Amino acid sequence: MSSSEKSESGAVKKNSQELAEPPSKPSLQLLCSTLNTLWGSDRVLRSIQFFSRLLASSPELSAENRHLCEVIGRSFSQARYINRLYGTIDGLEGVVYDIPRNAPFAIRLAKFLIHGVGGIGYHVLEHTALAIMIVRRCDPEKIPSIKAALQRWGLWDKADDIDALAQWCWFLEALAKLYIASLSYRRIKNQIAVAMAAGDKAALKRLVVLRRMLLLDMIKLGTDLPLSVHYARMYDNGPSTLPERWVGILGVLGSVSQFLVRYKQQSQSYSLDLCLSNKFA
Numbered sequence: 001m002s003s004s005e006k007s008e009s010g011a012v013k014k015n016s017q018e019l020a021e022p023p024s025k026p027s028l029q030l031l032c033s034t035l036n037t038l039w040g041s042d043r044v045l046r047s048i049q050f051f052s053r054l055l056a057s058s059p060e061l062s063a064e065n066r067h068l069c070e071v072i073g074r075s076f077s078q079a080r081y082i083n084r085l086y087g088t089i090d091g092l093e094g095v096v097y098d099i100p101r102n103a104p105f106a107i108r109l110a111k112f113l114i115h116g117v118g119g120i121g122y123h124v125l126e127h128t129a130l131a132i133m134i135v136r137r138c139d140p141e142k143i144p145s146i147k148a149a150l151q152r153w154g155l156w157d158k159a160d161d162i163d164a165l166a167q168w169c170w171f172l173e174a175l176a177k178l179y180i181a182s183l184s185y186r187r188i189k190n191q192i193a194v195a196m197a198a199g200d201k202a203a204l205k206r207l208v209v210l211r212r213m214l215l216l217d218m219i220k221l222g223t224d225l226p227l228s229v230h231y232a233r234m235y236d237n238g239p240s241t242l243p244e245r246w247v248g249i250l251g252v253l254g255s256v257s258q259f260l261v262r263y264k265q266q267s268q269s270y271s272l273d274l275c276l277s278n279k280f281a
Contacts, residue, residue, distance in 0.1 A: 030266045034259070042083045043259050049076040050251025057244035081130040084123060091119020100276060107183075107276070110176040118173025125166035132159040160234070167232035174224035181218050183275035188214065213270050216257045223254035 034040050052073030056066045094115030099108055132155055140147050150156040188211050195204040227250055230242040242250070264270070271277065 030263060033266050034263045038083060038086060039262065042080055043255055043262070045076050045080045045083060047252060047255040047259070049073050049080065050248050050255060052076065052248075053244060054248025054252060057248055078133070081126060081133075084126065087123030088120055088127065091115045091121075091123060094119050103276065107180070110179050113172050113176035114180075117169045118176070122166050122169035122173065125162050125169065129159040129163040129166070132156075132162070161236060164232050164235035164238075167228045171225065171228035171232065174221050174228060177272060178218065178221045178225075180273050180275065181214060181221065184273060185211070185214055185218070187275045209264075209268060210270060210274065213261050213264055213268070214272070214274070216261045217272055220254040220258040220261075223250040223257075226250060227254070 035044065050073070052069045055061060056069035056073060058066065061069070092115075095112065098115060099111040101108075103111075132150065135143065135146060135150065136156075136159065138146075147156060155162075188207055192204060192207045192211065195207055226242060227247065230240055230247060233239060233241050261270070
């Protein structure tokens with residue numbers, strides 16, 4: 001074994017020790033820990049939203065049941081607006097603290113797209129649409145000045161269009177995350193090759209788990225791209241790009257994939273941007 005291979009082997013062993021798995025927890029406790037967060041509750045709402053969309057597009061169901069599923073999906077979609085009120089602050093925190101100053105420009109740009117566009121931009125637009133939706137639920141005769149102001153600004157009936165614009169922020173965020181994930185995948189692939197050459201079974205086992213989690217995250221991001229374009233194209237009642245059944249299938253697939261990652265993350269140190277971690281240098 002060459003000196004460079006020995007040093008890489010030592011780095012893999014060190015990485016394995018530094019990223020040792022936390023003490024194991026019972027499966028039910030892991031499930032509760034995953035669900036008992038804002039993110040967890042949002043994933044539950046998202047899963048119900050898209051599963052309802054899937055059922056609503058199923059010709060096997062009666063027209064009455066399809067309509068009921070459509071309304072359920074729309075209701076849970078709107079419930080997620082409230083659940084994501086933290087998104088703007090979360091994005092601001094990412095812009096301030098999660099953009100590495102010494103990283104290459106491409107990585108810094110990707111991080112800005114994730115936090116600045118996907119975090120701040122998306123949620124500001126979404127919150128604006130939510131505020132208009134709430135106002136529109138009021139009796140217009142009882143809020144004449146507010147209605148007049150929104151009409152003067154051209155916003156009175158633009159909640160859906162503002163929400164559609166927000167989906168382009170989602171699209172850019174997904175692209176940026178896929179770029180970061182591809183770099184992480186390449187680094188994990190190289191680390192796996194080093195671990196195999198060194199015969200380090202412990203490190204190899206852990207790296208394979210990380211690769212599996214990363215691939216699940218990439219599946220979720222892969223479903224985000226067509227879904228975001230589909231919803232963004234609805235601006236000004238534009239044509240959809242996906243059949244309703246595929247909207248449901250992709251939404252459910254993405255939700256399940258990401259939930260599996262977060263469930264495993266309760267007992268396994270993992271991050272999408274492993275390529276930026278010193279532990280994988």
